Amino acid sequence: MTVPAFETIFAVPMTCQSCVKDIEGSLQQLSGINKVTANLQDQLVSIQGTAAPSAIVDAIQSTGRDAILRGSGRSNSAAVCILESHASHVENKVRGLVRMVEVAPSLTIVDLSIRGLSPGTYHATVRESGNISEGPESTGGIWEALTAKKESRPCRGIFGTVEVGKGGVGAVFLDRPIQIWEMIGRSIVVARQQDGKVGGDYVRVFDQD
Structure with a gap:
């Protein structure tokens, strides 16, 4: 089955803009990443694309931070x-x-x-x-x-x-x-x-x- 592009949201501990840049840089190296949006205040990272969540977690963890899957950006999802x-x-x-x-x-x-x-x-x-x-x-x-x-x-x-x-x-x-x-x-x-x-x-x- 061909997986359509989708959004996943991860809770990631971030303390500064450098954290955001590290995470965005690591994720952009993955294939299937269309867009990365990090919210420093809410400690959330939104990813749009077709990359597997397991690959996303690995990429974020490679920066020394944990990542917890939180949702998909849609209600009741x-x-x-x-x-x-x-x-x-x-x-x-x-x-x-x-x-x-x-x-x-x-x-x-x-x-x-x-x-x-x-x-x-x-x-x-x-x-x-x-x-x-x-x-x-x-x-x-x-x-x-x-x-x-x-x-x-x-x-x-x-x-x-x-x-x-x-x-x-x-x-x-x-x-x-x-x-x-x-x-x-x-x-x-x-x-x-x-x-x-x-x-x-x-x-x-x-x-x-």
Whole structure:
């Protein structure tokens, strides 16, 4: 799928005009950057173009500053999901965040970061239900899994995988053909097994704003 030009907004700590120049200079070296606008007062950097958010973050971090995806400049275009551990056997306290920003009709950027899990490959899936009273078991099946199977097309509820390293930290940028409003009232499960059945380290989503 050809990605149209879109706007993403990042929160970046900046103290002076030199900070702005450093960031703009680093971003202009990326392909797919059409326009960079930095707001020193609000500590925000707006980027228009087709560059991947992961590349943008890397470019900003190369200047010694952090960058957090905040939105797309349009109302009702962003959602945030808080990840917390549910499995009693997970020794470390698991914490994570899924930021979703709709950058074009039916195209949403997913920024998932997590820490506290044991090393390995984990699957992130959107579930039919937002009921987390019993953890992953009460969230239902993977969203649209049956419909996608009948129509022989990719399942939109399968977000992708995230690799967790030895330090227990994992992060990934993905793009999915979804709209933010479709996520409201659902949940996200991050587990070793894609179906989220017993046998993995579970993470659940509490809120989608």
